[in-house]
Amino acid sequence: MRLRKNINCLSTNELHDLREAFQGIYDLPASNPRSFVTIAGLHGNPSPSYCIHGNTGFLTWHRAYLMEIENALRSIHCDVALPYWNWSSGDTTGLPDACSHATYVNRNGDTVPNPLYRGPKPASAGGGQTSRRGDIDTTSFDDLAEDAQGAMANTVWNDFVSALNGVHGSVHVRIGGDMSSVPTAGFDPIFFFHHANVDRLWANWIAANPQSLPASEANAQLEPFTKPYSSDWHTGSDFETTTTWDYQYRNWCIFIPPIFWPIEWKFKIPFEPWVSLSRRIALTAKAPMMPRHSFELRVFIDSPKATDKTKTKDNPNFAGSIGVFGMGDAQMYMRPKQGFEVSLDITRSLRHCLSKKSKESLIKLVPVFPKGQEISEKEMSKLQIELEVQ
Ligand SMILES: [Cu+2]
Numbered sequence: 001m002r003l004r005k006n007i008n009c010l011s012t013n014e015l016h017d018l019r020e021a022f023q024g025i026y027d028l029p030a031s032n033p034r035s036f037v038t039i040a041g042l043h044g045n046p047s048p049s050y051c052i053h054g055n056t057g058f059l060t061w062h063r064a065y066l067m068e069i070e071n072a073l074r075s076i077h078c079d080v081a082l083p084y085w086n087w088s089s090g091d092t093t094g095l096p097d098a099c100s101h102a103t104y105v106n107r108n109g110d111t112v113p114n115p116l117y118r119g120p121k122p123a124s125a126g127g128g129q130t131s132r133r134g135d136i137d138t139t140s141f142d143d144l145a146e147d148a149q150g151a152m153a154n155t156v157w158n159d160f161v162s163a164l165n166g167v168h169g170s171v172h173v174r175i176g177g178d179m180s181s182v183p184t185a186g187f188d189p190i191f192f193f194h195h196a197n198v199d200r201l202w203a204n205w206i207a208a209n210p211q212s213l214p215a216s217e218a219n220a221q222l223e224p225f226t227k228p229y230s231s232d233w234h235t236g237s238d239f240e241t242t243t244t245w246d247y248q249y250r251n252w253c254i255f256i257p258p259i260f261w262p263i264e265w266k267f268k269i270p271f272e273p274w275v276s277l278s279r280r281i282a283l284t285a286k287a288p289m290m291p292r293h294s295f296e297l298r299v300f301i302d303s304p305k306a307t308d309k310t311k312t313k314d315n316p317n318f319a320g321s322i323g324v325f326g327m328g329d330a331q332m333y334m335r336p337k338q339g340f341e342v343s344l345d346i347t348r349s350l351r352h353c354l355s356k357k358s359k360e361s362l363i364k365l366v367p368v369f370p371k372g373q374e375i376s377e378k379e380m381s382k383l384q385i386e387l388e389v390q
Contacts, residue, residue: 002070002247004200007083007096007193009253011384015098016107017077022115022189024076030122034072037122042068042224043186046124050224051182053169055162057220059202060213060236062195064225067245069192081247084196087171088148093141095175099190100137119187121178130188133176144170152201155209157217164205168198200249203242213240252389281350283363284386285322286341294326296368301349301361308368319349321368363387 010018028035042065043051052061070082087093104114118129133139144167151163171194178184185191212218218237225234242248285297299319300306312318322342350361365385 002081003250004081004196004247005083005250005388006086006253007098008086009250009386009388010083010098014080017080018073018083018098019104019106019115021073021076021080022119025072026115026120034075036072036119039065039069039072040119040186040191041122041124043191044183046122049183051186052220052222053165053182055158055165056216057222057236058165059161059198060217060220060239061222063199063202063239063242063245064222064234066192066195066199068225070247082192082196084200084249085190085193086197087141087194088145088167088197088201093145094139095136095190096193099193116189119189121184121187125184125187130178130184132179132188132190133174136175139174141171141174144174148201152205152208157211157214160205160209164198164201168194199242200251203249204251213237250388253386280345281347281387281389282343282345283319283322284341284343284388285324285383286386287339287383290340291324291326292328294370295324297322297324298366298368299344299346299349300364300366301346303364304362306364306366308366310366316349316352319346319363320344 005014022036025034025036025039028037030037032038043049050061051065052058066082070080073080073082085096085099099114099116101114102117103111106112118131121128121130147167147170148164151160151167154160154163172185173180175188175190175194177188179188179191179194213236218235218240220236221233222235222239223233226232227234227238238244283299298306298308298310298312298321300310301317301319303310303317306317310318312321322344324340324342346363
């Protein structure tokens with residue numbers, strides 16, 4: 001399952017992978033069907049212009065298009081998934097930091113051009129590199145976020161699609177430069193993060209308003225995307241669900257900075273109104289290296305006084321524990337060095353606690369060690385905790 005995350009939530013490593021993957025497809029020759037210039041060009045330049053921006057086919061065509069670029073990126077880094085830029089809600093709807101700087105420091109410590117800042121344009125589109133409006137860094141998208149929330153409130157398919165289509169267009173226009181014109185929009189890499197958000201909103205809307213695609217949508221021919229082993233075009237119904245294509249969106253995530261823990265963490269669910277608690281909410285602990293010592297992380301909800309002595313059995317406020325099996329002395333001899341990532345599904349406990357009162361909950365993590373084997377703060381501080389909502 002591919003997980004498409006908020007671009008602001010990618011780890012440093014994930015961001016490196018994403019940048020290298022974009023650079024990788026920039027460097028492929030136009031004769032390669034996975035090259036950026038070929039895929040970005042399908043949107044509108046060189047002709048024919050394939051993209052569908054009318055009401056019918058808008059969402060399905062672009063879902064197919066995102067798969068095309070995501071698969072190309074994965075030919076460079078096999079586990080990359082396309083992130084989305086959340087311009088439709090939250091505290092930071094503005095341009096993502098990852099896309100805002102002309103250069104970045106790569107894995108080797110060298111300052112190099114940032115592939116997410118601009119993309120290469122073929123001679124047919126004027127050559128050179130893409131650009132955006134001059135004051136893009138201070139351009140606000142907050143009012144568009146409100147419009148997007150309004151679009152999501154529609155319950156009729158056509159009303160929803162045309163409202164979302166309109167807001168999506170405003171985002172293009174507001175970024176300006178190449179993004180503001182159909183033939184060149186696909187050459188700016190932010191195009192794909194923008195459209196991943198459109199795709200995410202569609203997935204959220206359909207979860208809140210379950211229904212099948214209208215016949216005109218289901219039958220729309222999505223040229224130039226062909227069905228496997230066939231010369232027939234894909235149709236809208238092939239892209240009705242994200243599960244067919246084995247991906248999902250993580251709607252929300254937050255990192256707990258390692259220095260703050262063991263922690264009590266007050267957590268307000270900033271859900272977009274249409275996202276219900278029926279979604280899976282998980283707490284993940286990860287570290288770049290298996291720890292030397294074993295420990296358990298017990299997770300309590302709305303129990304500010306919980307300690308390692310607090311009862312867990314039949315305690316509705318106990319959400320579960322994340323057990324980490326230490327490597328002991330073998331840690332030094334591990335080849336290759338292995339990290340770990342362990343998740344705990346806290347949906348049920350959280351729902352139980354939230355149903356009782358406000359939309360705010362306290363999550364407390366209590367580390368429990370085998371007797372006499374407390375872990376040094378230094379070792380614990382390598383742990384990264386992430387809360388994610390799918
Ligand atoms: Cu678009």
